[in-house]
Amino acid sequence: MSAVSIAASNETTVLEALKAGMAHAMEADPDVILLGEDVARAGGIFRTSTGLFERFGPERVIDTPLDEKGIVAHGVGLSLYGLKPIVEIQFSGFIHDAFEHIMFCAARYRWSTGGQYSCPMVIRAPSYGGIKGGFWHSQSVEAYFVHHGGVKILCPSTPEDAYRMMLAAVADPDPVLLVEPVPLYRSLSSSFELDGVPAIIGQAAVTRGGRDVTALTYGPIRYQVEQAAREVAEKSGIETEVIDLRTLIPYDIETIVQSVKKTGRVVIVHEAPLSMGFGAELAAVIQEKAFGYLHAPIQRVAAPDVPYHFSIGDEHYRPNAKRIRLAIKRSMEFEF
Amino acid sequence: MVSRTSSASHSKTGDKSATSHPSSIPVCPLANAAANGIRQVIDSDGHLTGDLAEPDIPNDELIRLYETMVLVRAIDDRGWMLQRSGRVEFWIPHRGLEAVHNAATLAFDAKDWIWMGYRHPGVMLLRGAPLLQLFTQFFGRVGEPLKGRRLPTMMGDGRINVVPMTTQVGSYIPHACGAAWGAKLKGHDTRFLAIFGDGASSRGEFHSGMNFAGIHKPPIVFICENNGWAISTPQSLQTASATFAEKGDAYGIRNLRVDGNDPLAVYSVVREARELAPEQGASLIEAITYRMGFHTSSDNPDLYRKQEEVAIWEPWDPLTRMRKYLTGKALWDDARDEALWTRCKSDIADAVNQAEVLDFPHPATMFDDTFQDLTWMLEEQRAQLLADLEEPT
Numbered sequence: 001m002s003a004v005s006i007a008a009s010n011e012t013t014v015l016e017a018l019k020a021g022m023a024h025a026m027e028a029d030p031d032v033i034l035l036g037e038d039v040a041r042a043g044g045i046f047r048t049s050t051g052l053f054e055r056f057g058p059e060r061v062i063d064t065p066l067d068e069k070g071i072v073a074h075g076v077g078l079s080l081y082g083l084k085p086i087v088e089i090q091f092s093g094f095i096h097d098a099f100e101h102i103m104f105c106a107a108r109y110r111w112s113t114g115g116q117y118s119c120p121m122v123i124r125a126p127s128y129g130g131i132k133g134g135f136w137h138s139q140s141v142e143a144y145f146v147h148h149g150g151v152k153i154l155c156p157s158t159p160e161d162a163y164r165m166m167l168a169a170v171a172d173p174d175p176v177l178l179v180e181p182v183p184l185y186r187s188l189s190s191s192f193e194l195d196g197v198p199a200i201i202g203q204a205a206v207t208r209g210g211r212d213v214t215a216l217t218y219g220p221i222r223y224q225v226e227q228a229a230r231e232v233a234e235k236s237g238i239e240t241e242v243i244d245l246r247t248l249i250p251y252d253i254e255t256i257v258q259s260v261k262k263t264g265r266v267v268i269v270h271e272a273p274l275s276m277g278f279g280a281e282l283a284a285v286i287q288e289k290a291f292g293y294l295h296a297p298i299q300r301v302a303a304p305d306v307p308y309h310f311s312i313g314d315e316h317y318r319p320n321a322k323r324i325r326l327a328i329k330r331s332m333e334f335e336f
Numbered sequence: 337m338v339s340r341t342s343s344a345s346h347s348k349t350g351d352k353s354a355t356s357h358p359s360s361i362p363v364c365p366l367a368n369a370a371a372n373g374i375r376q377v378i379d380s381d382g383h384l385t386g387d388l389a390e391p392d393i394p395n396d397e398l399i400r401l402y403e404t405m406v407l408v409r410a411i412d413d414r415g416w417m418l419q420r421s422g423r424v425e426f427w428i429p430h431r432g433l434e435a436v437h438n439a440a441t442l443a444f445d446a447k448d449w450i451w452m453g454y455r456h457p458g459v460m461l462l463r464g465a466p467l468l469q470l471f472t473q474f475f476g477r478v479g480e481p482l483k484g485r486r487l488p489t490m491m492g493d494g495r496i497n498v499v500p501m502t503t504q505v506g507s508y509i510p511h512a513c514g515a516a517w518g519a520k521l522k523g524h525d526t527r528f529l530a531i532f533g534d535g536a537s538s539r540g541e542f543h544s545g546m547n548f549a550g551i552h553k554p555p556i557v558f559i560c561e562n563n564g565w566a567i568s569t570p571q572s573l574q575t576a577s578a579t580f581a582e583k584g585d586a587y588g589i590r591n592l593r594v595d596g597n598d599p600l601a602v603y604s605v606v607r608e609a610r611e612l613a614p615e616q617g618a619s620l621i622e623a624i625t626y627r628m629g630f631h632t633s634s635d636n637p638d639l640y641r642k643q644e645e646v647a648i649w650e651p652w653d654p655l656t657r658m659r660k661y662l663t664g665k666a667l668w669d670d671a672r673d674e675a676l677w678t679r680c681k682s683d684i685a686d687a688v689n690q691a692e693v694l695d696f697p698h699p700a701t702m703f704d705d706t707f708q709d710l711t712w713m714l715e716e717q718r719a720q721l722l723a724d725l726e727e728p729t
Contacts, residue, residue, distance in 0.1 A: 034520070059521055070510055070544030072710070077514020081449075082395045083521065088645065097540075099503070105511065112502075114483040115705040116494035149706040149714055174706040250711035 010133050011189035016183060018124075018293070019047050022086060025057050028196070028225025029084060032170055035062040036071055036088030036124070045090055046126065046185055072098035072123060076106050079121040081295040084170055092125040092179070098130040099296070100277035106175040107150025117126050122169040123177050127219050128271055129318050130183035140272035140303070146248055147214040152201060153248040155179045155218040160192040161246060164199035171198050179248075181220040204252035206259070210241035213265040213331050216256060216282055219244040220273045221319055228324035237330055240267075248278055255287050256282070264295035264330040270316045275301035296334035362648045365624055366595050374593045374624055377600035380651045391604040393442070393467040395667055400462075401442055401599060402658045402668070403676055405434040408458040409655060410680040412629070413490070414688065419666070424474050424693065426491045428631030430455035431699025432597070436561050436623045437531055437655035438462060439602035444529050449497045449514040451530040453561065454489045459531075463496035471687040477694035482668055482695045483704070492545075497669075498690045504534030505566075509545035513618070516554030528612050529606075535566025535582050543603065546620065550587035557609040558589075560620065561596060563627040568640035584620035590728060596625030597654040600661070613630025626652075699725065 012020065032057075034049060040063040043050030053061040064071050068089055075087040089095045095102075106119040129138035141292045145151055154169055154176060156162040162180070165221045169176035207222065208229055222244050229240035239258050245251055253332045260266055266286055268279035281299040309317050369376045369387070372694070376385045383392065393401070400577045419427035437456035441463065444450065452459040457470055469480045473491055477483040481493050482500060492500025499515075501508045512530035519526040536542055537560055547588050549556060560580045564571065577583055584591030600645035602623060630637055662668035673691040703710060703718045710718070 003720075031522075065547055066542075067544050067547065069540050070548055073507070073541060073544055073550050074514035074517065077511040077516070079513060079516040079520075081515040081522070081526075083519030085520045100504065100507065101510075104504065105507060108502075110708070111705045112482070113500045114481045114485065114493075117499060144554035149711065152707075180479065250713055253712060260539055268628065289497075301484065305372060 003224050012159045012194070013186050013189040014156070014159050014162045014240070015048050015185045016178065016189075017163035018050065018166055019050065021024060021163045021170075022049065023052060023055065024194070024196050025084075025167060025170040026060060029170075031082060032084045032086065033060045033062065033078070033161070034086045034088065035075065037064055037066055037090050039063060039088050046087060046182070048088070048185075068094050068098040069212050072101040073105070075121050075123070076101055076109070079119040079175075080109065082116050084120055084122075085214070085318065086122040086124060086170065088124040091133075091137045091139070092127040092141045093136045095125055095141055098123075100146065102143060102177065103148070104174065108290060110174065110271060111150065118173060119175050121175050122166070124179045124180055125177055125180045128182055130309055132310070132314060133308075134313075135308035138308040138313065140179070140270070141295060143272050143277050144236050146278060147178050148326070149249070149270065150174065151249065152308050153179060154178045154199075154201065155181075155230065155246060155248060157181055157184065157219055157222045157246070158189060161191045161199060163192070163194065165246075166195065166198060166202050167198035169217060172201065175300050181217065184220045184260055188297050199246075202247050202250045203254055204246055204255040204257070205244045206255065207244050208240065208242040210263070211237035211304055212239045213241070213267060213329070214256075214259040214263045215240050215242045215267045215330055216279075217268060217269040218240065218246060218248065219271065222271055224319060224321045225269050225324055226327060227321040231321060232325050232328050236329070237329060240328055251282075253285065256286065256314045260286055260290045261293045266299065267299040267324065267327045267331055269319050269324055269327075271303055273274070273305045276298060276304050279303055288307075296331045299325070299331050301327045347455045354602070361562075362645050364648045364652055365410070368586035368654045368690065369458060369595055372593070372624075373602050373660055374595050375605055376598050377604060378598055378661050381659060381665055382657050382662075387693065388601055388604050391600055391607065393600075393603060395665075398662060399667060401438055401603075401625065402655075402662055403459050403654055404461050405599065405658060406676055407461060407680045407683075408434045408438065410677065410684055411457055411470070414681075414684050416633070418474070418688070424488055425476070425502030426488050427633040428446065428454045428602055429627075429632070430457070432626050432649065432653065433561065434458065434562060435599040435658070436559060436596045436602050436625060439527060440471065440557075440559055440606045441598035443603050445526065445608035446525045447497065448526075448529065448536040448610075449512070449515060451501050451508045452492070453501065453531050453533060454487075454503065456531060457491065459498055459659050460491055463493075464496055465493055465496060467687040468690055469493070471684075472694060475691045476693070477691060478697050479691075479694050483701060485702075506532055506541045508532070508541035509536065509539075510548065510718050511542045513545040513549050513554055513556055516556035516618075517548070517552050520552070520554050526555070526581050527558070527608075528717060530555070530556060531561055532656065533561045533566060534560060534562040534564070534571060534574055534580055535569065536560070537583060538574055542583075546584065546587040546589055546618075549618035550589050554611035557606055557613065558618060558620045559606070561623045561625060562622050563596075563625050565627050565631070565637075567631045567635065568637075573594055579622055581620060581622035589620050590616055591620040591622070593622045593652070596623030597652045597657065599654060599658055625654075635712060
């Protein structure tokens with residue numbers, strides 16, 4: 001798959017892929033419905049659902065009141081009754097009002113009812129920075145949702161993953177948070193078959209092979225990691241293996257450990273804040289499972305523990321290729 | 337059946353006797369029901385008030401309703417003692433609240449879904465759950481469908497269409513509303529009941545649920561059981577609205593107030609709301625009652641309310657009123673009452689004896705049902721727990 005910045009006519013953008021995934025799921029199962037703010041007549045503020053209202057009608061593509069808590073909480077109820085709601089939160093920066101209903105309700109109905117009820121639903125969370133959105137519209141909130149079980153978390157970074165992960169999320173028997181890559185919505189496209197085959201949840205992808213250092217990442221920042229990997233390869237001959245985790249809950253421990261045992265060096269990159277972030281979990285599990293293989297301390301490149309800055313955040317808050325490159329070098333140059 | 341259906345039927349100025357204000361002269365608002373816009377069938381002596389007509393309930397169902405109310409009271413008496421003697425970890429009393437949930441449950445059909453609160457064991461009993469299942473839940477033992485995972489009285493059972501509630505007060509209002517909306521979207525004739533307290537009306541979920549319900553008209557009856565107190569917070573500190581019912585006006589939802597210690601009135605208005613639901617959508621019913629007991633076994637109501645206030649509700653005890661009503665209809669007498677209480681206590685003793693010797697769940701079962709299929713992370717944590725358990729202490 002090649003990533004290009006302008007969509008060719010036979011290629012699918014991330015936005016189109018998400019829409020194709022929703023349309024396929026809705027075609028296949030009449031219980032699948034879409035609800036959220038402005039998703040019907042307007043097609044969503046990003047136009048992710050353009051045409052679905054016309055195609056599936058007002059009982060399946062539903063404009064809701066401006067109430068994130070209410071959208072998710074009613075999605076919980078709809079799913080309890082046997083529907084499969086896809087609920088859209090306009091920006092993940094607005095998801096906090098719905099946190100209780102994702103983590104304390106949807107994530108726990110199955111457990112707290114002894115398995116009698118469950119909430120198979122998809123919560124769409126357009127996320128990440130790089131769009132000059134300020135901290136309201138550039139949030140990476142995924143780490144808030146990884147702390148206890150009950151919700152699966154998928155982070156597509158390609159059009160094909162967006163399509164197949166949407167299908168996987170709808171098909172899953174438990175609630176799924178789909179962390180959508182806003183900065184890639186229109187800027188990334190590729191060719192693949194819209195064949196209705198869902199992604200397998202829990203599988204990472206090695207997007208670049210390498211023998212020297214393992215870079216673990218997910219979401220759109222993956223492309224900065226790949227850029228840094230190319231640069232250190234060209235300048236210093238360092239071969240970085242880049243792993244796109246794709247799924248945070250559950251993450252692909254086998255692919256991670258296999259790579260770390262080969263390279264002995266690890267750089268973790270995410271654009272959510274550093275402290276207690278998902279990278280901390282990865283660092284902990286790697287030292288548990290591959291302690292004897294490590295040649296250097298695990299490096300983390302992440303956003304600082306501050307809000308996303310409006311005017312300089314895209315350049316200096318998000319990890320960039322230079323910072324990732326420097327972390328790779330620190331890992332390579334470390335001496336006991 | 338009820339003829340007046342809108343907020344026009346209740347007072348816009350609130351209860352003339354504000355029982356919830358600590359310094360007011362205590363008069364039970366049920367004593368001035370008409371002036372307070374509170375619908376009634378019977379007065380404190382079980383006589384017809386002439387407001388609502390007697391509901392059309394067969395005699396055997398009337399008796400079943402009363403018997404369940406007594407059983408519910410007896411469960412509370414026993415549960416409290418079990419907690420005070422350290423045999424049950426926690427207790428949430430429901431004394432005085434026997435009318436609303438029992439009568440409302442009777443007004444719904446078995447296929448309808450109910451979200452009950454944690455003071456409503458009669459919902460389970462009227463839907464056919466055995467007493468042993470309840471006490472197994474209270475003791476947190478193996479043998480009930482919730483697998484010992486929830487605090488005592490926080491019950492439910494999908495087999496009888498009682499959804500175990502999310503215990504954050506009010507959080508399940510939009511869940512119930514969403515499920516009702518789902519039934520409507522699927523074209524099913526399933527109807528829904530959600531019972532919550534006065535405190536829940538302050539939560540954003542109340543707003544969300546009412547707002548969505550006003551727009552989409554799902555077949556649901558919301559009962560706001562106004563028992564006077566949200567732990568220590570009286571109505572005057574919960575809302576400046578004169579009534580909880582009138583909040584429905586803002587959302588375009590049919591609403592009314594009912595005497596929550598009059599099971600016949602509760603049955604009437606709830607049954608009517610259920611019948612209207614497919615056409616009119618949701619109703620919000622404020623049931624005025626009183627929490628005679630503590631908030632929970634961890635509470636001390638002497639810190640915030642006077643015994644005189646509690647005392648004004650005694651003459652309006654729902655059990656007394658229902659017993660007098662049945663006696664007036666020659667369906668009941670003192671001998672039957674005594675026999676009923678004896679039977680309830682004996683049945684409860686049997687359930688306690690059987691439940692208390694059941695096992696606690698195995699520690700490894702805490703992982704079950706987190707997901708339909710456990711993740712490797714949970715599998716690994718469970719394996720570690722099991723391995724650690726094998727080690728000598």
